[in-house]
Amino acid sequence: MPNTKPDAAPTSASQTKRDESPVAVRIEGLSKSFGAHEVLRNVSLEVAPGEIFVLMGPSGSGKSVLLKHIVGLEAPSAGRVTVDGLDAADPATRHAVHMALVFQAGALFNSLSVYDNLALYLREHRLGTETQIREKVRHALKILSLENAERKSPAELSGGMRKRVAIARALVMEPQLMLYDEPTSELDPIMSATISEIIATLKTQTRVTTIVVSHDRDLALGIADRVGILMQGELLTIATPAELRRSTDPRISDFLNPQINLSSPRFKQLETAKTS
Ligand SMILES: Nc1ncnc2c1ncn2[C@@H]1O[C@H](COP(=O)(O)OP(=O)(O)O)[C@@H](O)[C@H]1O
Ligand SMILES: [Mg+2]
Incomplete structure (x- = not known):
């Protein structure tokens, strides 16, 4: 159990524009x-x-x-x-x-394509229209050189590629x-x-x-x-x-x-x- 609580009022970031500056x-x-x-x-x-x-x-x-x-x-x-x-x-x-945590084992859904693994978080949190989501997902896939893997299941990929997918999925959250x-x-x-x-x-x-x-x-x-x-x-x-x-x-x-x-x-x- 935490024994102390901060006195400062909690920020409500959900309603305002997201702060994207790096944190300490x-x-x-x-x-x-x-x-x-x-x-x-x-x-x-x-x-x-x-x-x-x-x-x-x-x-x-x-x-x-x-x-x-x-x-x-x-x-x-x-x-x-x-x-x-x-x-x-x-x-x-x-x-x-x-915050985005990239787990050791990747924790990807094998039943979903790489693309849908990345889009999942954005869709669930309604972070944009499908067009905006597609832009973010494609951008992350490009940064990690995964453009050709977007229709594949994570199960079809090598260990190194799966790690890259896990990183790309973290990246679309703009952490x-x-x-x-x-x-x-x-x-x-x-x-x-x-x-x-x-x-x-x-x-x-x-x-x-x-x-x-x-x-x-x-x-x-x-x-x-x-x-x-x-x-x-x-x-x-x-x-x-x-x-x-x-x-x-x-x-x-x-x-x-x-x-x-x-x-x-x-x-x-x-x-x-x-x-x-
Ligand atoms: N939920 C838990 N309950 C009991 N022991 C745990 C739990 N999580 C981790 N441990 C123990 O804490 C120690 C450190 O674990 P961990 O942080 O996973 O080590 P690592 O440095 O390899 O990541 C280990 O002895 C592990 O068994
Ligand atoms: Mg460990």
Whole structure:
């Protein structure tokens, strides 16, 4: 349960023209437990409007749980998360701020064409006539080089293309905040590089505040303005890619060492050995 509420009057964005400026995300002393299991411990960080922030960390370190707090799918056990100054745990925030979460598995409807997957949100929220919707959908498909896939079912596409469809679907929402959970997992290095490039390009084109959860080092060092490293629920550091490369902290150099698989249980053993 959130223990604090913002005093400021909630914005009612639904009636007025949508604010499309990028938003700030602030996490202050966030702790989260599931029963006796403390998954996040006193995490504080701020993401500036228009920034690309990459949150890295081994498997099970709490990255997805942190992301869920930003979109209001989880509420803090202690501390506070705000988006554009609004309490993220308050359901009204989701209506006031346009956030798009690109899930790890894409979460696309195989029964719908790629085109209809993209149009769905706009139709459901009556965001324009069919002609206006077509324009937005075609624009997003073009940015992600998916023009030839619009009549296909997501089930017919490769993993890399499905990720691009998931990103395109987020893009038609014209978000002020884009959140990606492991956008390059299960992709080969070339497709991973393509997806990283797309994330960076979208940020440049739309200035959308971008938070990426990933254990892809190339992605983090390649596109992040700043990187946060989460280990066993605690933030080890927040640094720019250049600062990370210069770091002499062995726990950080392990992160940059391609020999070490961050998703393997072996990394956890190594991490425990180093910190004990
Ligand atoms: N709803 C939940 N109930 C109980 N435990 C959870 C829940 N969600 C996540 N966890 C646990 O929290 C830890 C961190 O999970 P997660 O954030 O998904 O890790 P990752 O860094 O791999 O994304 C894991 O041990 C996971 O089992
Ligand atoms: Mg995860």
